Amino acid sequence: MTKLFREKLSRVLSSEELAKVYTSFDIVGDIAIIKTQNEDNLIEQAVATQIMITHKGVKTVLIQTSPILGDFRVRQLKLLAGENKTLTKYRESGCVFMVDVEKCYFSPRLLGERSRIASLVKPGETIVNMFAGVGCFSVIIAKTVVDCLVFSIDVNPVAAQYMKENIRLNRVFGKVIPLLGDSKEIIKVNLQGKADRVLMPLPEKALEYLPYALCALKKHGGWIHYYDFQHAVGDEDPVEKTKLKVAEKLSSLGAGYVWGGSRIVRSTGPNWYQTVLDIQVISLPNKF
Ligand SMILES: C[S@@+](CC[C@H](N)C(=O)[O-])C[C@H]1O[C@@H](n2cnc3c(N)ncnc32)[C@H](O)[C@@H]1O
Structure with missing residues (x-):
């Protein structure tokens, strides 16, 4: 989480709530994937909303609800904000990749x-x-x-x-x-x-x-x-x-x-x- 993002989050969350927020998320194409350290859905929603405000290209915010598991190394994800989808187009090193972030392993x-x-x-x-x-x-x-x-x-x-x-x-x-x-x-x-x-x-x-x-x-x-x-x-x-x-x-x-x-x-x-x-x-x- 960048300093700016943390600052913006501190305007909507108390310092106690902010401390509970998991401090990182990944952006894959137009999907952001976050983790949380607590059960509080309101905090998750506040983080998701803030991600969509701060990162204009993000259309979907998902939260990881299971560890990466099994032979296929995949995880379960739940929609927090935006479009309900898990397929995105990701760019890296001059190449473009279609990735389903729930059905396939992927890490930026x-x-x-x-x-x-x-x-x-x-x-x-x-x-x-x-x-x-x-x-x-x-x-x-x-x-x-x-x-x-x-x-x-x-x-x-x-x-x-x-x-x-x-x-x-x-x-x-x-x-x-x-x-x-x-x-x-x-x-x-x-x-x-x-x-x-x-x-x-x-x-x-x-x-x-x-x-x-x-x-x-x-x-x-x-x-x-x-x-x-x-x-x-x-x-x-x-x-x-x-x-x-x-x-x-x-x-x-x-x-x-x-x-x-x-x-x-x-x-x-x-x-x-x-x-x-x-x-x-x-x-x-x-x-x-
Ligand atoms: C950590 S991911 C690799 C990620 C990939 N190299 C990348 O840069 O995105 C591991 C992959 O190995 C695959 N896998 C697991 N067991 C395998 C096996 N026995 N043979 C071939 N692929 C396997 C999984 O389905 C998964 O896609």
């Missing part, structure tokens, strides 16, 4: 990370995006790098449908190949030994699916971008904690590797962080 907070990964891809590369959602990483890479091929996998049929739509909207047909299904199965059957680079933007499954990321890489190896959620307190370094866990797994699998750039992507709660490790795999296990 990965904007910097998507553009960082796109900047690492070299012309001629083949990429496997194991958990692609509506295709943001895949489309942005394909738009940024003239000559590349991205196999873009998601298990959620609705996300895969919007991925196809986003490929069409951004004219990257033939450069991004949309694939519906479990990335583990798709890699085993169709994509063994094909990739220069593998993206694993699903922290909850990354460790379990690491053998399949290795399996997708070309014989001489390549890059894996590994995402994690990590708890860290005091002097603990969330990136180093992620490295320890992943190093153990890679060693047990018999892969040779060196660390590339690794960093905290964002903070996700008190003492919780999303981390990313760029791993250069230099030798693959003898068998998977």
